[in-house]
Amino acid sequence: MRTFFFPLIFLLSTLTLAEEVRIEKILDANLFLLENGHKIKLAFVETPSLDSADSSFNDLAKRIIKYARNNFLGVPLLMEIVSDTTLAKDVLPVRLYRKFPLETLCYNIVYLERGFGKYLPVAKQKDAEDFIKAERKAKNELRGIWNDRYRVGSGANFSSQVSFYAEYLNNNENDKQDYYYGLSFTFINMNLRNNGFEIRGGVLSRREKGVGCCDCSEFVLTPYDHTSMKNFIILAGLLNWDYFGFRIGLSFFHTTRGYCSENPFPVLVLPVFGIKLGRLDRLYFNFDFLRDELLLPYSLGITWLPRHLPMEIWSGVSMGPKENEAFSNQAYGLMFTYKFKRFRLHGDAVYYFRNKHYALRIGFGLPLSI
Structure with missing residues (x-):
């Protein structure tokens, strides 16, 4: 008492x-x-x-x-x-x-x-x-x-991230076994909550094996086994409020092929757009066009930021237009970022239903003060 x-x-x-x-x-x-x-x-x-x-x-x-x-x-x-x-x-x-x-x-x-x-x-x-x-x-x-958004005393304004990417095509049709690999980088501001930007770029290598033709006017099919390289840069601005945010910018893709190298592809310029709806500090929905180079053009997902863990998890589906054979696919993706005191770990997994592709990516980032 x-x-x-x-x-x-x-x-x-x-x-x-x-x-x-x-x-x-x-x-x-x-x-x-x-x-x-x-x-x-x-x-x-x-x-x-x-x-x-x-x-x-x-x-x-x-x-x-x-x-x-x-x-x-x-x-x-x-x-x-x-x-x-x-x-x-x-x-x-x-x-x-x-x-x-x-x-x-x-x-x-x-x-x-x-x-x-x-x-x-x-x-x-x-x-x-x-x-x-x-x-x-x-x-x-x-x-x-x-919260990592503010990072008391860290002195870091930006985050740089380097990622390694590998994809395997699990398909024995026509004795075709394709794989991808590559490196990408991300440069994004960490301190600015309402006004931000990101710069992403990289190169992806793809093995192409099969039978085809370059000048198909003669209808002569020849076997090929070459490597193509896809270079990309994504520039986007970020604006976020408590319950709404959007991302807008441009992306640039250029592909060089070992097969039919005399017919190079032009640089492809596409818009980048995304919307966030929900509590941006906890749980929100994402609607995106060109969210990530691993995903198909259109994606719909949900992002979760656990209260007691310094991490961010995105889970969703992506798809492409049916009229474009190269993108007429569906995929499921899971992406997470775990933030340590000195660096951040990033991991992604994507499965493409039609072609039975398995894509994995892992990366790490360091805070920068500029």
Whole structure:
């Protein structure tokens, strides 16, 4: 019983010493104007700011401000001044509480639990363990600033990725055994949530074996066994909001063939387009044209970002136009990215139903600061 009363007495004494205040205006993610004209901030918490040079932190600051407006404005709050020494001119560091019928919330701790900021420890802080536990919870759940989208203190603005690709055609018809292999690279910004871009390119090698003709006017069929090379570049801009996003750009494909090399293919230029619908930080649907060089032109899928794991999983189907024999196929794809502290691992698997192709790709990426 004694262990129950001591924390209760401590809490009541703390709140008794606290002053009731009302916040008139939210100035920033952690800067508030009281009705009496004083400015306050939550003590022991460092949050993103609207003045941050990184636009992704600007976006998070706006989210925090929205939360503060919904919870601080127009309601009585309890304020406990932590120190007479201000961190900035006439800005008081405080503990901020709000009383509810069944509990009293400390918003300093709530901010840390939601990933709205980092804990700034000070010597002899009486409730330091509560702040440490709150920050650890946000880290474990990848919330707020601990999400890879913001990456506190990483200094990385971009991600580069190199992937190896192999595909095998499991088909014995006409003694034809085809395979692909190749390398690709991806260069994509990691910090910009609302405005981004990606550059992808690579080369794919395909073995072509069969019987055909180049100048078919004489109807002379000859056996061939050559290698063709497909070069591609995909340039796309990215725009994302909370529940909607789209991707738009151009792609360039050029194929050189060992068979019929005297009749080269022209450079093929195609649009790139995609739409996202859903919670972009958790689960959303994808509708894409030319989503990935492994997939067929049209794809429909769903992307899942697990709450407690730093990874992204896409699963879906893709298809091509029936009037084009080269693309009149259906495929199922599974793609994932796992993000470690220093690098990211990427793996894909695609199965093409009509031709019984199996395609695998694995890659790794490193963060870059440019």
